Structure formats: structure tokens, C-alpha cells
Amino acid sequence: MKKIMICGVPNSNNLGDRVIIESMNYIYEQYLNKYEIVNFDIVSGKIYNGNLDVKIKLNSNGFRKKMIPNILRRMKVYSNYKKNEKLNLELENIISKQDCVVIGGGHLLIDNYLHFPLAINQIVQLAKEYQIPVIIAFVGAKGKWSQRAKKLLVDSLDYAKCISVRDSASKDFLVSINSKYKEKTQVISDPALFVKDFVGISDKNKMNIGIGIMDPNEIARHAKIKWSRDEAAGWWKKIITDLEKKDLRVNIFTNGAPTDNAFVEYYIKPHFEKNNNVKIMEYPKNYKELIQNIERQDAVIAQRLHACLPSISFENKTFGVIWDEKVEGVFNELGMSEYLIDFRIAPNSLIKKIESSLANGTRLEKEIINKINLKKVEMKEYLYNYT
Structure with missing residues (x-):
């Protein structure tokens, strides 16, 4: 061999x-x-x-x-x-x-x-x-x-x-x-x-929306866009609060990077600790735990490309936050430009866009699934x- x-x-x-x-x-x-x-x-x-x-x-x-x-x-x-x-x-x-x-x-x-x-x-x-x-x-x-x-x-x-x-x-x-x-x-x-091919899919009840968060300071390492931690925390808190009010279970996760974990721990978690509809998922210790966290969701909103792609592999609607060319580039190659969201746009209009999409179900459109398989x-x- x-x-x-x-x-x-x-x-x-x-x-x-x-x-x-x-x-x-x-x-x-x-x-x-x-x-x-x-x-x-x-x-x-x-x-x-x-x-x-x-x-x-x-x-x-x-x-x-x-x-x-x-x-x-x-x-x-x-x-x-x-x-x-x-x-x-x-x-x-x-x-x-x-x-x-x-x-x-x-x-x-x-x-x-x-x-x-x-x-x-x-x-x-x-x-x-x-x-x-x-x-x-x-x-x-x-x-x-x-x-x-x-x-x-x-x-x-x-x-x-x-x-x-x-x-x-x-x-x-x-x-x-x-x-x-x-x-x-x-x-x-x-x-x-x-990812879906070697993991499989589990059964779910109430609609789960996964929020994959990254420390905004990482943006400065890869792009010219500036987004302070306070600004990012305010934006995410508004997104999460609006989703939670629509009777959706919101699950916040990271890809395990220490700085992402810390941003969630210090800037996001204190605001939602007593909210039963918002869960801070355990920070993953290995790639299997990361995939499990993503697989449990019906739809995902995330920044890191490899928080988005496993969700796309599961054929779930996945909204990628634009912060680097790679996220935008890969989404465009998959025919998913409509699923890109810009953090410089007010959360209210983004929530309407996400809500409108989810009203038609959480599974990606057939044309996109065909493109993924190709x-x-x-x-x-x-x-x-x-x-």
C-alpha cells in the first residue's frame, strides 16, 4: 500500500x-x-x-x-x-x-x-x-x-x-x-x-440557532476592517436578543481558540447567563466536540469559515459574517452570496433577512445543495x- x-x-x-x-x-x-x-x-x-x-x-x-x-x-x-x-x-x-x-x-x-x-x-x-x-x-x-x-x-x-x-x-x-x-x-x-458524510445527523426538536463567535481583534490580523470588542459585543448581543425573542433557542459556540473563548466569556456570557433560551456551549477541546456543537443546530450564524462550512455540509442554512475575503470567496463559489451578512449593517435589518429566510425552512435550497455535491x-x- x-x-x-x-x-x-x-x-x-x-x-x-x-x-x-x-x-x-x-x-x-x-x-x-x-x-x-x-x-x-x-x-x-x-x-x-x-x-x-x-x-x-x-x-x-x-x-x-x-x-x-x-x-x-x-x-x-x-x-x-x-x-x-x-x-x-x-x-x-x-x-x-x-x-x-x-x-x-x-x-x-x-x-x-x-x-x-x-x-x-x-x-x-x-x-x-x-x-x-x-x-x-x-x-x-x-x-x-x-x-x-x-x-x-x-x-x-x-x-x-x-x-x-x-x-x-x-x-x-x-x-x-x-x-x-x-x-x-x-x-x-x-x-x-x-463533514456530514463522516459524522451523520441527529434528531432535533425545538429550532436551534447556533451563533459562532470570534474575537473581533482577529480581524485586524487578516483585514483592514476595524471592529472593537465593545462594538462587536453590542452587535452580537442585539442579534442574539432579537433571535431569542422569536422563541428560538440560541446556542453560542466558538472554534476553541483561546481568544475567541475569552471574548465570549468576558463580553457575551455575562449578558445571557440567566436567560434560559440562550446557552453558552462548552468550549470545544477537540474537533469532534466542535462538529457536535455545530451539528446540533438547525441554522448557524458565524464568523470563522470553519464554523460555517461544517454547518453548510449538514445542508443547514448558514449565514457567514463578512470579515475576510476567504469567507466571502467560499460563499460565492458555493452560490451562497445571499447568506453573507455584514456587521456594519444595523442588526434590525439583518434579523429581518435571517427571519425571512428561516420562514421557508432551515435546509439550504436544492440548487445550493447540488452545487455542494458537485x-x-x-x-x-x-x-x-x-x-
């Missing part, structure tokens, strides 16, 4: 990243079951299968942190990465035994102070040394890239046998880097659309044809 390494960032505190890897594993195990799979986290190494400790800690947005020049951040990351001999030896030992390496999915083609560019390039260079093909699958791509990151990622993209991204904006960005990626890159979708076929065919 051939061996394949599927790598991303499954050990991330954002459990949506683990959902991606498990979805990739499912595609190979269910439809391409001629491979022995090993998973690897490009930042931390071997995949961790235990429960994560629930952490409640807001990310800092202090003045001192903002004053650190990006070049110093990159130098620190580079130094730490090169010193991590254990990770490098572990990686070489695994790659040398593989027949193929798959990098994806997730928002990997970005310059997060060289974290991902260095890690991806290291994997690709080792694969090249051992003459092992590399597939880049279902990733997101976004700039700006520093000159160092650009060299690392372009070298990696050039060696890759094929590239697929999850939305048109990602392909457009890669083509802006070099026009040669226009032919090499396919726009498909995100593997989290397979994207899943395209993902299976991509991996089958290029692995």
Missing part, C-alpha cells in the same frame, strides 16, 4: 483546522483507500490526538506589541524554526518514507511572519530531495508577501505537481504573483464540505487524478 503524508495545521487551537485535516483523511479513506495516511502539522510536528486544554485568554492588542517591526518578527520566527532540530529530523524521517505529500487545505499560502512559508518550503525541499511529488490542495492564498516569503512560497508552488484553491480570490492573488499559475491552479472548494465530486476527482 502506498504511503501519503497529509499536512496542514491540525494542532492549532482553532479546531476548524483539525476539521480540515480529518475531512481530507475521510476523502482518501472513503474514496481513495489505497493509501496509508500519516498526518503532520507543519508548525508543530506529529498530530496530537488528545483533548486540548480549554484556554480563555484574549490576544493582546497593546501598543508595545504593535511597535515591534515586522522584520524583527520574521527574524525571530526564522531563528526559532532553524533551531528546531527535533521538528526537522521528524519531518525528514516521515517524508523519506512517503510516496506522495499533500499540503492542504486551510489558509496556508500567507505570510504570517514566515511561519507558513518556512514550513511549507521545508516540506517541499525535502520532498524534492527524495523525488516525492507534492500536491497543494484546497488552500487559501492572500497577500501581502514579504520578499523572503515570496521566494519560499514561489519555490514551493513551482515544484508542486498541481495546485487547487478554495475560491477565485485566492487564484487571482496567485496569478498576480506570476501569470504562469493561471493554468496550473484550479478553483474547487474546501474539504470541510464532507464541489465534493471535484475534490475527489482532483485528489484521484493527481495523487
Whole structure:
């Protein structure tokens, strides 16, 4: 049996990243079951299968942190990465035994102070040394890239046998880097659309509306939009209160990132602790708990892409809060632009839009479900044809 390494960032505190890897594993195990799979986290190494400790800690947005020049951040990351001999030896030992390496999915083609560019390039260079093909699958791509990151990622993209991204904006960005990626890159979708396939669906009684909340300070790391914690808390409290008044059970959840947990704990939870129609779901300790929290809902309103996609996989109406190109891009690829909502619009008008949609049921329209199934076929065919 051939061996394949599927790598991303499954050990991330954002459990949506683990959902991606498990979805990739499912595609190979269910439809391409001629491979022995090993998973690897490009930042931390071997995949961790235990429960994560629930952490409640807001990310800092202090003045001192903002004053650190990006070049110093990159130098620190580079130094730490090169010193991590254990990770490098572990990686070489695994790659040398593989027949193929798959990098994806997730928002990997970005310059997060060289974290991902260095890690991806290291994997690709080792694969090249051992003459092992590399597939880049279902990733997101976004700039700006520093000159160092650009060299690392372009070298990696050039060696890759094929590239697929999850939305048109990602392909457009890669083509802006070099026009040669226009032919090499396919726009498909995100593997989290397979979540329903390997989880199944449970029975429900009263209509449950899931509210997937993210710390708004995360927006500043990825977009130019500004939304303070106080502003975000006020917006969410209005949305939740209006939904609860319509006799809906509102369940608030996170993807497990410590800063998301803390934002809910300190800014949202105190307002609803005594409200029987609003529940703060337990912060997930592993990807299965995250999926369970989402599967229990009839409809979802969420910010993080991998709070939205499992819900879409369950064919439930899912409203994505626009805060980054990736959310908007993936929704557009699925024909779900009508399900995008903008936090800069007053909650009253958004509630009317959501209420009007739910009045026709909580299941996605047939045309969208057909598009989802088509994207899943395209993902299976991509991996089958290029692995």
C-alpha cells in the first residue's frame, strides 16, 4: 500500500483546522483507500490526538506589541524554526518514507511572519530531495508577501505537481504573483464540505440557532476592517436578543481558540447567563466536540469559515459574517452570496433577512445543495487524478 503524508495545521487551537485535516483523511479513506495516511502539522510536528486544554485568554492588542517591526518578527520566527532540530529530523524521517505529500487545505499560502512559508518550503525541499511529488490542495492564498516569503512560497508552488484553491480570490492573488499559475491552479472548494458524510445527523426538536463567535481583534490580523470588542459585543448581543425573542433557542459556540473563548466569556456570557433560551456551549477541546456543537443546530450564524462550512455540509442554512475575503470567496463559489451578512449593517435589518429566510425552512435550497455535491465530486476527482 502506498504511503501519503497529509499536512496542514491540525494542532492549532482553532479546531476548524483539525476539521480540515480529518475531512481530507475521510476523502482518501472513503474514496481513495489505497493509501496509508500519516498526518503532520507543519508548525508543530506529529498530530496530537488528545483533548486540548480549554484556554480563555484574549490576544493582546497593546501598543508595545504593535511597535515591534515586522522584520524583527520574521527574524525571530526564522531563528526559532532553524533551531528546531527535533521538528526537522521528524519531518525528514516521515517524508523519506512517503510516496506522495499533500499540503492542504486551510489558509496556508500567507505570510504570517514566515511561519507558513518556512514550513511549507521545508516540506517541499525535502520532498524534492527524495523525488516525492507534492500536491497543494484546497488552500487559501492572500497577500501581502514579504520578499523572503515570496521566494519560499514561489519555490514551493513551482515544484508542486498541481495546485487547487478554495475560491477565485485566492487564484487571482496567485496569478498576480506570476501569470504562469493561471493554468496550473484550479478553483474547487474546501474539504470541510464532507463533514456530514463522516459524522451523520441527529434528531432535533425545538429550532436551534447556533451563533459562532470570534474575537473581533482577529480581524485586524487578516483585514483592514476595524471592529472593537465593545462594538462587536453590542452587535452580537442585539442579534442574539432579537433571535431569542422569536422563541428560538440560541446556542453560542466558538472554534476553541483561546481568544475567541475569552471574548465570549468576558463580553457575551455575562449578558445571557440567566436567560434560559440562550446557552453558552462548552468550549470545544477537540474537533469532534466542535462538529457536535455545530451539528446540533438547525441554522448557524458565524464568523470563522470553519464554523460555517461544517454547518453548510449538514445542508443547514448558514449565514457567514463578512470579515475576510476567504469567507466571502467560499460563499460565492458555493452560490451562497445571499447568506453573507455584514456587521456594519444595523442588526434590525439583518434579523429581518435571517427571519425571512428561516420562514421557508432551515435546509439550504436544492440548487445550493447540488452545487455542494458537485464541489465534493471535484475534490475527489482532483485528489484521484493527481495523487
